[in-house]
Amino acid sequence: MTKDGPSRGLGRRPGESGTREAILAAARKRFGNHGYDGATIRGIASDAGVDPALVHHFYGTKERLFAAAMRLQVLPSELITGVLGAERDRLGAEFGPRIGEILTGTMLRAWDVADIRTAFLGLLRSAATSDQGVVMLREFVTSTIVASLTQVAGLADDAEGRYRATLVASQVVGLGFARYVLGLEPLSSATTEDLVAAIGPTMQRYLTGDIAPESPAGVSS
């Protein structure tokens, strides 16, 4: 009984949107049950009853599929490497000393977009309430955000670099939680400019500053 006349023809075959939905539903389930790292395109395709090549064709990478399944409007790694990479190219040598401020502003402007904020808070909520959500968010943050932050900030790909990136993540998550979930005032109604001034230097220290315990008095390393 479906009409299939010439008014169709937006380049999608009949049934394509149903297939996409089936893939996204299978992805949400797999990511939930197996975590971000454990879920495979092959397994998701199998659950959705389609060929893995079709999943690759529709969504490209696993991160992109995750973002679509979780209704993220932007890829965190693209936001970080895209916006910060462009600023790095524009500012040259000035970029390094200003990365904390630039990162803080980028993050706040992303959260100003209601859909992005909603998706971010959804991930936080799922991590706060289920062990599956924890595994999923931890692996996603580590595989995409920490990795791209390490790259764009020029951090060493070692334990110290990852420690610096996770310190940044702790302030990012806490700011999102205090400002958007708890609505703590006056933090919640502070302007982007205020918060960049207050929190930018924190990010800068975590990324490039001295964060190690002091050597015992009189001993320099």
Add this chain to the structure above:
Amino acid sequence: MTKDGPSRGLGRRPGESGTREAILAAARKRFGNHGYDGATIRGIASDAGVDPALVHHFYGTKERLFAAAMRLQVLPSELITGVLGAERDRLGAEFGPRIGEILTGTMLRAWDVADIRTAFLGLLRSAATSDQGVVMLREFVTSTIVASLTQVAGLADDAEGRYRATLVASQVVGLGFARYVLGLEPLSSATTEDLVAAIGPTMQRYLTGDIAPESPAGVSS
């Protein structure tokens, strides 16, 4: 059929523990439905079918009743004013420049106690999942933690003082979430000493440092 022989007699009347339980159950419900500020001792007593004076007798203040109902092992305001107040008395003029480090260490040592950590994470979870939990945690944080932090750190009781205290709260909540809920590595296995060195200066800046946006170039205020 209950035995009421001489083996009893720990100073509690028969039925006291049942009354306490009824009060705590009524308190959890009232705090959940009305928030921390909206819940009254009178209302909780009424729900539990007891006299308000008995609630005061058992629990003293509303904060103490809240802590008992939420199974907090310490009162956050007592932790802050007690531990930090003692350090202030001990260190004198040295206390001010070290408050960030002392606050960070105090918080991490409290979280080392499993029961305290569990209660803290329970509050975070309830805020992440229900609007009632949000209101309860926001008002509790504001009425007790922000207030006692403002006092012990000698912050002005104005918008700037509260802004500084809520910036601290954002890093505290984020550290707890990243370290204990998400388990982000290597943050999660960092030592207390490492974290005091990394995060202490953040707390110090939020409490006592320069956090305002710069004046336009060439104009000093």
